[in-house]
Amino acid sequence: MTLADLPTLTLPPSRKLDRLPVAVIGAGPVGLAAAAELLERGVDVIVLEKGDTAGAAVRQWGHTRLFSPWKYLVDDAAVRLLDAAGWRAPKAERAPYGRELVDDYLLPLSNTEALKPRIRYGMTVTDVTREGMDRTRSTGRSSTPFQLRIRTADGAVEDLRARAVVDTSGTYSSPNGLTSSGLDPAHAADVSASISHALPDVLGTDHDLFAGKHILVVGAGHSAANTLLKLASLARDEPGTTITWAIRNSSPVRVYGSSADELEGRGQLGESTHDLVRRGAVALIDQFEIDDIRSSTDGRVEVLGRRAGEPASIEADRVVNATGFRPDLDMLREIRISLDEIVEAPRALAPLIDPNLHSCGTVYPHGVTELAHPEPNFYIAGMKSYGRAPTFLLLTGYEQVRSIADELVGNREAARQVQLVLPETGVCSTGDQSGSCCS
Numbered sequence: 001m002t003l004a005d006l007p008t009l010t011l012p013p014s015r016k017l018d019r020l021p022v023a024v025i026g027a028g029p030v031g032l033a034a035a036a037e038l039l040e041r042g043v044d045v046i047v048l049e050k051g052d053t054a055g056a057a058v059r060q061w062g063h064t065r066l067f068s069p070w071k072y073l074v075d076d077a078a079v080r081l082l083d084a085a086g087w088r089a090p091k092a093e094r095a096p097y098g099r100e101l102v103d104d105y106l107l108p109l110s111n112t113e114a115l116k117p118r119i120r121y122g123m124t125v126t127d128v129t130r131e132g133m134d135r136t137r138s139t140g141r142s143s144t145p146f147q148l149r150i151r152t153a154d155g156a157v158e159d160l161r162a163r164a165v166v167d168t169s170g171t172y173s174s175p176n177g178l179t180s181s182g183l184d185p186a187h188a189a190d191v192s193a194s195i196s197h198a199l200p201d202v203l204g205t206d207h208d209l210f211a212g213k214h215i216l217v218v219g220a221g222h223s224a225a226n227t228l229l230k231l232a233s234l235a236r237d238e239p240g241t242t243i244t245w246a247i248r249n250s251s252p253v254r255v256y257g258s259s260a261d262e263l264e265g266r267g268q269l270g271e272s273t274h275d276l277v278r279r280g281a282v283a284l285i286d287q288f289e290i291d292d293i294r295s296s297t298d299g300r301v302e303v304l305g306r307r308a309g310e311p312a313s314i315e316a317d318r319v320v321n322a323t324g325f326r327p328d329l330d331m332l333r334e335i336r337i338s339l340d341e342i343v344e345a346p347r348a349l350a351p352l353i354d355p356n357l358h359s360c361g362t363v364y365p366h367g368v369t370e371l372a373h374p375e376p377n378f379y380i381a382g383m384k385s386y387g388r389a390p391t392f393l394l395l396t397g398y399e400q401v402r403s404i405a406d407e408l409v410g411n412r413e414a415a416r417q418v419q420l421v422l423p424e425t426g427v428c429s430t431g432d433q434s435g436s437c438c439s
Contacts, residue, residue, distance in 0.1 A: 017143065017145060017163035017164075017377075018163060019163075020044075020145055020161055020162050020163040021043075021044040021045050021046045021118075021162055021163065022038055022043055022044070022045045022046075022162060022163055022164045022165070022166065022408060023045075023046055023048060023146065023148055023160060023162035023164070023165050023166070024038075024045055024046070024047045024048070024165075024166045024168060025048050025125050025148075025165070025166070025167045025168060025169045026047075026048075026049060026057075026167070026168040026169040026170060026382070027047050027048075027049035027051070027053075027054040027055065027056075027106075027110060027119055027121075028054075028055055028056075028057055028058060028106070028168060028170055028382065029055070029058070029073070029075070029101070029105075029106065029382075029394055029397065029398075030168045030381055030382030030383070030394070030397035030398065030400070030401060031047055031049070031166075031168035031169075031382070032047070032054060032075075032078060032106060032109050032110060032115065033075035033077065033078050033397070033398050033401050033402075034166050034168060034381065034401035034404065034405065035047050035115055035118065035119075036075060036077040036078040036080075036081050036109070036114075036115065037075070037077045037401050037402050037404075037405035038405045038408070039077075039081075039114050039115070039118075040077045040080070040405075041405055041406070041408075041409045041411075042409070043405070043408060043409060044118075045118055046118055046119075046120065046160070046162070047115070047118055047119040047120065048120055048123040048125055048148070048150060048160075049119060049120065049121050049122075049123060050122065050123060050124040050125075050169075051121065051122075052121050052122060052153070053102075053107065053110075053121065054102070054106045054107055054109070054110035054119065055101065055102035055106035055107070055110075057170055057172045057173065058098050058099075058101055058102050058106065059098070059099060059102050060172065060197075060199075061098050061172070061198075061199040062097060062098035062099030062100075062101075062102060063097065063098070063099065063199075063201045063203070063204055064097065064098050064199055064226055065095055065096070065097050065098075066095050066096060066097070066098065066101065067095060067269075068095060068393075068394070069092060069093050069094055069095050070089070070090045070091065070092050070093070070094055070095075070096060071092035071093065072393075072394065072395055073096070073101060073105070073394055074089075074105060075398040075401075075402075076398070076402075077402070078105075078109050081109065081112045081114055081115065082105075082108055082109055082112065084112075085108070085112045085113065087108055090104050090105075121153075122152055122153030122154075123150050123151075123152060123153075124150065124151045124152075125148050125149070125150055125169070125331055126149050126150065126151050126331055127148070127149040127331050127333070127334065128146060128147075128148050128149075128165055128167075128331055128332055128334065128335050128378075129146070129147050129149075129334035129335065130144045130145070130146060130147065130334075131144055131145045131146070131147040131161060132144070132147075133334075134334050135333070135334045135335065135336055141375075141376070142376040142377075145161040145162060145163065146161065146162045146163070146164070146165050146377075146378070147159055147160070147161060148160045148161075148162060148165065163377065163408075164377035164378065164379075164408055165377070165378050165379070166379050166381055166401065166404060167332070167378075167379065167380045167381070167384060168380075168381050168382040168384065168397075168401070169328070169384055170382060170383045170384055171325035171326060171327055171328070171383050171384055172198075172325060172383075173328065174325055174326050174327060174328040175197060175198060175321050175323065175324070175325055175326075176321075176323040176324045176325060176326055176388070177323070178195070178218055178290055178293065178319070178321050178323060179290045179291055179292065179305075180248060180289040180290055180291065180305070181291075185290075185292050185293040185294070186292050186294075187292060187293060187294040187295070188293075190294065190295050191293050191294065191295060191301045191319075194299075194300075194301045194316075194317070194318050194319060195293075195318070195319045195320075195321055196209065196318060196319070196320045196321065197320075197321060198219070198223045198224075198227070198320070198321060198322045198323075198324075198325075199223050199226060199227060199322075200227065200320060202227065202230040202231055202233075202234055203230050203233060203234060207234070209318060210231060210234055210238075210241065210318060211234060211238040211241060212238050212239065212240040212241055213240070213241060213242075213316075213317035213318055214241075214242045214243075214244070214300075214315070214316045214317050214318075215231055215241070215242070215243050215244070215316060215317065215318050215319075215320065216244045216245075216246060216303060216314055216316035216318070216319045216320070217231070217243065217244070217245050217246070217319075217320045217322055218246050218247075218290065218319060218320065218321060218322060218323055219247070219320075219321070219322030219323040219324065220247040220248070220249055220252045220254060220255060221254065221255065221322060221323075221324060221390060222255060222269060223322045223324075224245065224255065224320075224322035225255045225269050225270065225272075225273040226269065227320055227322060228243060228245060228273055228276060228282055229269070229272055229273065229276070231243045231282075232276050232281050232282065235281065242283075243276075243281065243282045243283065244282070244283045244285060244314060244316065245277070245282050245283065245284050245285065246285045246288040246290070246303070246314065247284070247285070247286055247287075247288065248287070248288065248289060249286065249287070250286050250287055251286065252273075252284070252286075255269075255270055255273055255274075256270045256271075256273065256274045285307065285314065286307075287307055287308045288305055288306075288307045288312065288314075289305045289306045289307075290303055290304070290305040291304050291305045291306065292304045292305075293319065296315055299317070300315055300316065300317050301315070301316060301317075301318075301319060302314075302315050303315070303316065303319065324388065324390055325383075325388070325390075326344065326387070326388050327344055327380070327384045327387055327388075329344070335373070335375045335378055336373060336374040336375040336378075337373045337374070337375060337378070337380070338373050338374055339387065340387065342388075343386075343387040343388050343389050344387030344388050345385060345386050345387035345388075345389060346370060346371050346372070346373065346380065346385060348369065348370040348371075348372070349366055349370040349371060349385060349386075350387070350389075352364045352366060352370065353386055353389045353391055353392075354389065355389045355390060355391050365396075365399060365418040365419055365420035366396075366399075366400070366418060367399065367400060367402075367403025367404070367407075367415060367416065367418040368403050368404055368406075368407040368415045368416070369416060369418075371385060371400060371403075371404065377408065379400075379404050381397060381400045381401050381404060382397040382400070382401075383397070385397075385400065395420060396420060399418060399419070399420045403415045403416070403418055
């Protein structure tokens, strides 16, 4: 079935925007919440997901447990759809693994009677523009439909018209570069087979890539800590597995935290990681700036850089890139967006989420006012709205799309009454993942 085959979403010849659907990019937690909020207000919606199932990005780190318990991981409008379908809610106080978030929440939600016919899988949005307009044309822009160019799983290209666009495509597929300059290594093509994405399944499907090898983990966030703990567990069972941890700062204070951490799971993660370093199970290399990675002998790689300003190198069998993520903005080149020059978040939102000043629990509630761009009825929401900042909280994303939904139906007052009741703990979930995390 193609987009044109959907009877409820047949695109009319009229250019009246209110007869077109809102296009939501991404069927992760925030994308499905956006769809649920819009449908609850009587707005037609189509969800475009490049994976073959809802929560496809979450599934990639599904072996990782979240910091947050279930009661802080679900959207109210989504729960109302699920309850109507007889959903059996998980225990509210338990923190699930990523795979449980998919299996016990996102998949049932995507299969509700209201949402199922509106989600299209295997749909990669390659471009967003206005119909017949590039970003330089202004006359009649706000009354012209959006045009989304889509590449389907079989390679075909389709165009979709929409009245508004909510981009919740996340950042998990766009890791930061390994080098201190932010670029990919100059010899990236030669060493790509030896580099793993953040949060590999060390004890599961990726076991053979790590067992008995020297592993270098790069990055000073909680995704690095999660990987270090799993590698240490692997090393106890697989002789010859050794672990080095390289960070740019003089100390991984953000990971270590303190014993008084308001989140028990996050505090335990920090203390356990610190203990690995103290015991020598993990060799910490601080103040290490990576310049390049190149092939070495016997299939290994040599990581070249500087430590405290002096030339240094580390040889390893495999490198784990846990340096965080950035938004993929290529598909938005013809849309008028306004982003902060540093964080790459919407300009009004950036100072509220600066990771140098804020953690998950101290980010101020925000909605359409902070998420607005010069392009009318276009919004970036969820983890992608935070740009390079890793302090995202799912509850924040749900309030973002609730506010956007009210704005799109003309309820401007409700859209601007943004209230985010953060738990006393400032609860958040594990680091750096797509649309569900804080680090």
